[in-house]
Amino acid sequence: MNVSIGLPWGLILSALVLWSALAFASPFTVRFPRIAPFIFPLGAVGALCVATAGLLALHGPPVATISPLGLPGLPFHGRLDALSGFFLILFGLTTVAISLDLAGYRRHEHYPTAERIGAQYHILLASLTLVFVAADSYSFMIAWEAMALSSYLLVITDHLSGATRRAGFLYLLIEHVGALALLAAFAILIAQGPAGAPLSFTFTALHAAHPDAAVAGLVFILAFLGFGAKAGLIPLHVWLPQAHPVAPSPISALLSSVLLKVGIYGLLRVAFIILPTPAPWWGLTTLSIGLMTALLGALSSAVQNDMKRLLAYSSVENIGLITAGIGLALLFSAYGLKALATLALIAALYHCLNHAFFKGLLFLGTGSVLHATGERRLSRLGGLIHRMPQTALLMLIGTLAIAGVPPLNGFVSEWLTLQAFLKATALPRPYLAMGIPLGAALTALVAGLAGYVMVKFYGIVFLGRPRDAQRAQARESGRLERAGLGLLALLCLLAGVWPAGVIALIRPAAHLLSGANAMITTGDLGARVGVGHATYVPWVLWIALGAIALAAILILRVRAARGARRVPVWNCGHPLASARIQDTAEGFGQPIRDVFAAFLAMRRHRPAQDDRVPRYASTIEDRFWQGLYQPAARGFALLFAATATRQPRRIAISLLGVLMTLIGLLVLAP
């Protein structure tokens, strides 16, 4: 029966070996330029292997392994279950497209950049795979740190610019805060287990530790902090809008599509599998943080002028929606409503997959635009649909998908999330049962804002006329780049028109999560609901859409049959034929900026009445910079300034200070 027991691990190991070899070979492409074109396509083959392994792991029984890697006496434990399998599929499929895009990207880069990306990118892929299959806290943390460091190096690829280095530092800093929180969470759990037990650090042992409620809550908070820093939940989301614009676009795509999902994966793994039955407040915390993140991300992305920063804030928004779904699932789990928890988890995981596909597509497309025009500011772009028709078409699919327009995939997961919110009336506490469905309204607002943002993004970049004469000479991107975009666009379409297939992929993972810890109470309310009701039925929608299209065609036909109408010439309200007269990104975002002014920190410069050279400027910052990060930074600066003045400049005297402290401590020691 289990013919595939050895196969998934074989595939994963061969992918790891392949990627290591590619990382090692990348620096040598300078000396042997003939192998250079094969590096990234081979990486894509590895990604395909990992995706296949994930697919095999979904339906097979969980397969554990003890790898020969690691230190003597401390082997790495691996485990492939449905959750790992699902995330490996997400990671593998997205990475195939990104690798293809990088294969095209490589050709435009000068000497050390492509080689460095080749080495670090494949190390990152290998460590990501290890994070997904690690089954003990020790190998998990090692893979986690390897992932953080290699992605940091990729973010600072353009390390000659100060802005890049600053963004990279911020990323590294938040990454470290998160990793410390995770380390503390694991350490507390290990300490809860029986003392001196061998291999007390495996996830199985951690699950068996059974901490009491207070300790479990503390571990949950720490894990939420650590994984939230990775996923980009408020208030630790600030690295996203800084790091995404400065990283090379394929790397931004990987960051947004896969690395953020690693945070989600970790949160699911710890909250549902390792820790015992969740308490209701875990779910409420997760839900409210998720919703706030979603709202803040959507609002901030509406007012951005940099296209990659806009997409980064939109990632914050999507992660917020996913987290809100997880919060609902935790809440349902806490009250023993297993079927509803499964529904919320399916919604969250579906959205993970969708976000990986369409955000990857959008970032890769942004890379093509950036390469063709050399411009990230929306105020300088425009009219690219004429210059890059194929890229524009594929990007249209991505923007429609992320805006939640049926029949594409974004609609399905948002619909499922809304369903899960509305089913919260089944909760046995009246406040929750009445309050949480209000979250559905907030979700709808976020979805609407996302649509608005995407109209702005696509309209400004691709439609209209070029706003800058220099950018008008843009050319279509290369064949490999378009292949990457096309693959992701195809996946978006597929996940939109065939939700049953995708849910079949997700269901084992969702069952694993909701069944692992949820208590089954007598008279399980969830059973009455039945998840089947919430499934989105595409053919009904198709019939409706087809009917609308048919009606539109018929009306036009009827109109045309009446013959040509003769009317006076209308110049479309354009008395002056200048590209400057088009709506701008700032103009388009203005209503949102004014309606939601309380959520945004804005500095405006308005011209005075008698200005000779009138100038209008507004800069928008994250409120968290003013409220949280700047005070913290000032505090540290004061602290260090205070200690630095007391510190002598001579090295010998500093060392003498060390010696004196040591002697002092030895004297004081009992």
Place this chain on the structure above:
Amino acid sequence: MTTLASAIHLLAALFLLAAFAMLSQRRLANLITLYAWQGAILASCIALAAYATGSAHLYASALLNALLKILLVPALLRSLARRLDVQWDRESLVQIPTVMLIGLGLVIFAFNAALPIAVPGAAINHATVGIALAALLLSLLMMILRATALSQVIGFLALENSLIFAATSVTYGMPMVIEFGIALDVIVGIFILGVFFFHIREQFDSLNIDRIEGHHE
């Protein structure tokens, strides 16, 4: 058992002597040789402790220390000194006899501080702990008093030797994993510092600390 104990005592005394010799030595080549000797004493001490306790991992540790501290690190340091063309340390801040007196005071202090530390096992007693502590303080003193970056690094390496010695004498060595880790750190540290020296010399035309400190503002 008594001969074993006295052999370990003898080695401990030699270890302290080597620390003093390093404190007084100003010629760089001799300093490196002394460092290698200290490493050899450390390695044989660990080997004796391994014989006394019969633990395989202490044998491995002894072998690791011997390879690293008698062969690899001194060779690296010698080649660095040759390529950087430094042979002598400059006049130190304090005269050598004064340094010796300070060192003597530190040793007495270290023995006093080590008294309350209870040591398990018979082969090693608290005098060895005192010696390890004294050697540690002496290497710190050496780092303070030296004026070139390279001899400061040797002081740092001697400090690491004393730490391993202390670990061996108090707890019969650390877990294997940690010792491997420290050994790796030492190697990596040497390489990084080697690279830094070249950069420092390019930047400041000198390896003397005061020249670098001058640019600190």
